[in-house]
Amino acid sequence: MAEDTRIKTAEKKRSGLVSNLLSLPFKILTVVLVSILVSVSIEWAGIYFAWWGLPGAEHAELVMRQEMRWLDSNFSRSLLVSEPVTFAGELLATVYDWLFVRTGIAGWAVETSGSGWVATLKDYVLAAMYVTLMTLTRCVILLLTSPLFLLAALVGFVDGLVLRDLRRFGAGRESAFIYHHAKRSVVPVFMVGWLIYLSLPFAIHPNLFLLPCAALFGFLVAVATSTFKKYL
Helix, strand or coil, rough: CHHHHHHHHHHHHHHHCCCCCCCHHHHHHHHHHHHHHHHHHHHHHHHHHHCCCCCCCCCHHHHHHHHHHHHHHHHCCCCCCCCHHHHHHHHHHHHHHHHCCCCHHHHHHHHCCCCCHHHHHHHHHHHHHHHHHHHHHHHHHHHHHHHHHCCCCCHHHHHHHHHHHHHCCCCCCCHHHHHHHHHHHHHHHHHHHHHHHCCCCCCCCHHHHHHHHHHHHHHHHHHHCCCCCCCC
16 A cells, blocks of 8 residues: 555656656746746837836837847857857847748838827837847857756755765754745746846846846755755
8 A cells, every 4th residue: 555655656756757848948938938928028018118217119219229239249158058158149140030930020110200199009019029029139149058057956955965974974854844835936936037137128137137046046056955854
């Protein structure tokens, strides 16, 4: 009876791990789409209520160009691709072509001229285009810096194993409460951090987000590993 229970528990954990891995790409895609919707909504609200101090879609264009400059200047090398700037440029150009050129949105925005509601509609459309490209630029930055999060997770895992061994051989206190909450917080903190970064309506240097987020990610991995039960 006890053996059957252990087998069912192991199969449940295995199936849960597989389902989480299969659903991870869809979760990331959902975060990106939600970030684009939130960013466009904030930008449109800023245009309507005149928060930005710039006319029309100029604020969105300024933020997009600043993010692209940081991508060009700070990511000249990467562990994932040999030429990250070229890779990012080709990827953004492809997305721009499929989303805006082939659909005719970019052509309409360039060729349309006028005043009144037509000019206002053009500003909102251009703002949505710039914000989408800005968000995708930040996605490329996150993709190119993904080894940083893997390194933080590895350091946190090793540090957690050391702390677990010290607790194990030193008769330390067992705390399943801390372990389960730390384990459950790893992925949500990771996803929420991405969502906040991708949705910010102003330009921010990637290091101001990436370094604290990677440190928090590694810390949670270390806590979850160090508080894992002493005996399997």
